[in-house]
Amino acid sequence: MLFAPARFASRRDTIAFVVCIVLSIGARFAPVDFQRNVASFMRNTVLRPLLGIERQAVALQTAIERAEDIRWQRDSLAAEALELLQLREENSRLREQVGLGARQPWGPVPAAVLHSDEPTGVTLLLSAGSDQGVRAGNPVVALQPEERGTETRARRLPGLLGVIKSTDADRSTVTLWTDPNFGAGAMTADGEALGIVRSRGTHGPNANMMELIGIPFLEVVDTGTAVVTSGEGLGRGGVYPRGLLLGVVEVVEEIEEERKGWDWSRTYFLRPAVQPIAVSHVIILTRPGDDVTNAFVVDST
Amino acid sequence: MRLWREHWKLGVVLLLLVLCQFTLRPAIGDARLERVAPDFLLLALLVYAIQARPGQGAMAGFVVGLATDSLSMAAFGAGALAHTVVGYLATWGKAVFFADNLFINAVFFFVGTWVRDIMVLLVAQHAGGTVLWWQLGYLAPLRALTTAVAGVLTLLVFRRWLNIRVSE
Numbered sequence: 353m354l355f356a357p358a359r360f361a362s363r364r365d366t367i368a369f370v371v372c373i374v375l376s377i378g379a380r381f382a383p384v385d386f387q388r389n390v391a392s393f394m395r396n397t398v399l400r401p402l403l404g405i406e407r408q409a410v411a412l413q414t415a416i417e418r419a420e421d422i423r424w425q426r427d428s429l430a431a432e433a434l435e436l437l438q439l440r441e442e443n444s445r446l447r448e449q450v451g452l453g454a455r456q457p458w459g460p461v462p463a464a465v466l467h468s469d470e471p472t473g474v475t476l477l478l479s480a481g482s483d484q485g486v487r488a489g490n491p492v493v494a495l496q497p498e499e500r501g502t503e504t505r506a507r508r509l510p511g512l513l514g515v516i517k518s519t520d521a522d523r524s525t526v527t528l529w530t531d532p533n534f535g536a537g538a539m540t541a542d543g544e545a546l547g548i549v550r551s552r553g554t555h556g557p558n559a560n561m562m563e564l565i566g567i568p569f570l571e572v573v574d575t576g577t578a579v580v581t582s583g584e585g586l587g588r589g590g591v592y593p594r595g596l597l598l599g600v601v602e603v604v605e606e607i608e609e610e611r612k613g614w615d616w617s618r619t620y621f622l623r624p625a626v627q628p629i630a631v632s633h634v635i636i637l638t639r640p641g642d643d644v645t646n647a648f649v650v651d652s653t
Numbered sequence: 654m655r656l657w658r659e660h661w662k663l664g665v666v667l668l669l670l671v672l673c674q675f676t677l678r679p680a681i682g683d684a685r686l687e688r689v690a691p692d693f694l695l696l697a698l699l700v701y702a703i704q705a706r707p708g709q710g711a712m713a714g715f716v717v718g719l720a721t722d723s724l725s726m727a728a729f730g731a732g733a734l735a736h737t738v739v740g741y742l743a744t745w746g747k748a749v750f751f752a753d754n755l756f757i758n759a760v761f762f763f764v765g766t767w768v769r770d771i772m773v774l775l776v777a778q779h780a781g782g783t784v785l786w787w788q789l790g791y792l793a794p795l796r797a798l799t800t801a802v803a804g805v806l807t808l809l810v811f812r813r814w815l816n817i818r819v820s821e
Binding site for chain 2: 362364365366367368369372373375376377378379380381382387390391392394395398399402403405406409410413
């Protein structure tokens with residue numbers, strides 16, 4: 353024993369022990385406020401530097417653990433990047449299956465249909481707005497929901513739904529092709545015939561159909577031919593880029609002879625690529641280029 | 654002069670143990686074992702008690718207990734009482750019963766920690782029934798074991814400074 357005297361445990365030791373015991377019991381049964389004050393005094397004086405060290409140690413430990421987390425996240429991202437390659441391949445295959453070509457360079461914004469303006473049925477309220485980069489005049493396309501007995505591949509291609517009419521921060525209104533004032537420069541998918549596609553309106557005979565007018569009499573367009581936007585007038589008041597699917601030729605309606613200014617031309621009825629009433633989600637083309645033909649692989653047959 | 658030098662060395666060891674309590678302890682311990690880790694403050698008390706008089710051990714225990722009570726505020730006074738008793742008994746036990754044997758020292762640290770935990774749990778009266786038995790029979794011995802291991806390592810590393818003859 354280094355400090356202990358030869359005679360171990362003197363009366364002083366016993367007294368010290370008893371005093372400490374009494375103080376401990378007193379502390380145990382002291383009023384709560386007194387306990388708090390004593391503890392607070394201890395923490396703010398004797399223990400203060402130690403608590404400061406502890407705080408630094410915990411901060412250091414946290415930093416080390418975070419560094420580990422960051423490393424873990426980096427490794428996870430690397431693993432996900434590998435998965436991304438597989439997803440890209442899968443995405444390419446899926447895009448090909450639904451008729452989409454290369455990745456669109458024009459920043460498509462997906463949106464959900466929130467509300468339709470029944471009963472007129474010429475506008476829809478969408479869930480994306482100016483905060484997402486949507487502007488008035490942006491074309492809107494959609495995929496016709498799959499139906500039982502879908503006939504042609506073109507039927508399942510995204511088709512032109514309309515054009516953005518107005519925007520709010522997080523909502524926008526699209527004017528549908530069913531609007532009686534709708535009109536778009538059009539051509540057959542092979543580019544052989546040029547004309548204009550208009551709406552037949554939402555009421556009356558052949559409602560919710562499109563008509564392709566102005567096709568020269570000698571240019572016969574077969575039934576089932578896909579008709580796309582021609583991009584005519586884009587940049588000069590036109591809003592539709594070249595290559596957006598409008599519909600498929602259903603039947604030749606009439607032959608016009610110098611009627612309404614069309615000399616010896618034919619009018620074709622089109623089955624629209626998209627029926628607005630069936631659409632729940634759309635794609636807004638916020639930065640359409642002059643030609644999106646490559647974005648949609650339109651099968652002319 | 655020699656006495657002061659021994660005091661200084663003991664002080665350094667105790668200071669290191671106290672620093673370990675506030676720097677090392679937060680970083681060790683497994684969450685699956687409820688972060689059971691060595692109690693370096695109690696270890697410092699026991700190391701001090703090896704070479705102290707009973708009265709000194711009791712007072713040191715009271716101070717250490719008051720510090721732990723101030724940090725936790727779970728049962729103010731319980732820690733002071735338990736550490737006082739352990740500090741006092743440790744000086745007696747070491748002087749009367751224990752030899753400079755490594756295993757005996759390990760048992761000394763183990764029993765000291767376990768007794769402290771038992772006293773705190775019983776005086777605090779926060780836990781009862783199964784929880785109390787879980788604490789007394791599982792967590793307290795586990796904590797005592799880790800403290801004993803840390804104590805043995807301390808003795809091995811600082812045996813010259815502590816002037817202890819350690820035999821296996």
